[in-house]
Amino acid sequence: MNEIWGNESVNAIVWHWPIALYLFLAGLSSGAMMTALSVEWMNPKRKAPWDAFVKAGVLIAPITIIVGLIVLIFDLTKPLNFYQLLIHYNLKSVMSLGVLLLLFYTPLCAIYAILRFRLTLSKSFLWPVMNLFGGVLDFLEKNSLWFGRLVFALAGGVGVYTGFLLSAIQTYPLYNSPILPILFLASGLSSGIAACICFGILLFSEEVSKEKTKYLLTMDLRVIPIESLLLFALFVGLYFQGGDKALVALSALSEGSWAMIFWVCVVGFSVVIPSVIALTALKNHAYKVNFILLNSISIMLGVFALRMYILYAGQLYLGA
Template sequence: MNQMWGSIEQYNTVVWHWPIAVYLFLAGLSAGAAMTSLMVKWIEGNETPPWDGLIKAGALLAPVTICLGLFLLIFDLTRPLHFWKLLIHYNFSSVMTLGVLGLFAYTPLSLLYAATKFKPWLFESGPFAGLLKPFQGIVDALDGRSAWLERSLFFFAIVIGIYTGFLLSAMYSYPLLNTPLLPILFLASGLSSGVAASILFGLLFFKSEVNQKNAKYLLELDLRVVPMELLLLFALFVGMYFQGGDKMVVAMQALTTGVWAWIFWVGVIGIGIATPLLIAVTALKNHAYRVGYILLNSAVVLVGVLALRLYILYAGQTFVG
């Protein structure tokens, strides 16, 4: 056996597999997209080009990705047809229950927010305009009270972003997962993926104009968010190392042993953090505000955040001291 890849016996502790990592990725992306859409709307104060594409992209991505993530989660359950029991049985000491309640609030809020941004298409020109017409009054009323809707959505987006980390940190027998930094790390990486996905879809599908002003704005967003992930990862592993005992052993194993160490250094650090920072700094320094740079920057951020979710989930269950 090639020791670089480790022994297959080390994987016996894995009980949560890739669908959970993808769900966590989609839930974090949804929360980050909602926050991105709202922050751009609030900071720029309008919904005209070149900002309307980002606002609409984030508004659409938020409900679509959370619904896809929940669909994946339901069908990953051992008995998916019994998922409805989660809706009527509550244990308020359970992280899962609190997450379900947060999703109860966040998901409809994200749908309503998206509806306010796509009213003409939904109620006039879309394929289901006739069926949805009776609901236009509700959406119009909410649009008239957009401050309440937007603030509620932003709050619950933060809740969902943090919850994705709490879901794993509640696994007490796994030292890499059972850390208070994980919810903050997942919130930061979720926001990073939300920014990247909103940029990518805004530029590709909503034809938002790209000029020096908003290109610089988008690149600077990454320069604010991505280093936060690096700092939190540094704090996570340094903290575990200096706690000694099993946590020190797990931290060293997770960074140096097997395929997951490669995923961390190449996927998370190399692709997800170093590459977008290099692209952003180079573009800003040289005033090279090209669409290609921004799209590449967004794509590598998304790959890196997905790699981070996979790494944390698998390495956290693999290395237990």
């Protein structure tokens, strides 16, 4: 993706769509895991059979983070040298801290998924392999509350880290904001809730609870205004800093193709459409499957559009 629509392309694009895809998938993984754990903790017994949204979330989390990391590795100039990031750490580097965080989060969320699908896996060809680690899995199952809290904290860290990865870059005004990590955490949570609802209904329809569906729809409706407020604060903060940053804020919202993408895709898909659906078809959180799925897909598209917009607009709009 070496060319960008419109006349903004005079500025060099260093990071392309695979980075936006990685940021989206990492945020989605973080949000899905936090959502799954929140729903699980609503069950006082915390025992199987697990709710559809718990199953969906713990399945989505490891898959999306692993796919995201694969995309990131192959986007590197020398992907075969990626292993060096795992053995050389600079604790003053955001990238290095992120790698360390992912080194713990990725396997632990995969193990959590194994725990929640243990009964299903016991009937598969993987059972002999799992038997080798039966004692460890039993221990983690007995301490699943504390294990879940650890994974939840790591998931939140991954959600924030996706924003810090860009905000630490001082040469791009749109990136260099303390609001960006919080915005990425909120939008990642929103996409995670939407993904849990969508795939919970599609893959585990027999375990879907209308009560939990309404709970997650309500949660997402509360996250959307927060996300909108953070977007507003991001641009207002840039504008009132004056100079080039004010020009960046105005240009990013009003000039070129990426401004249109912001209003149509980011605001439209992640704010307007979900709000309209919630106030009409899902008024009082009515259980209407087609509209619930449309709502979830719209939110996920909007969050991906946000990642694309921030990545590209941040590199294109640099002020005077």
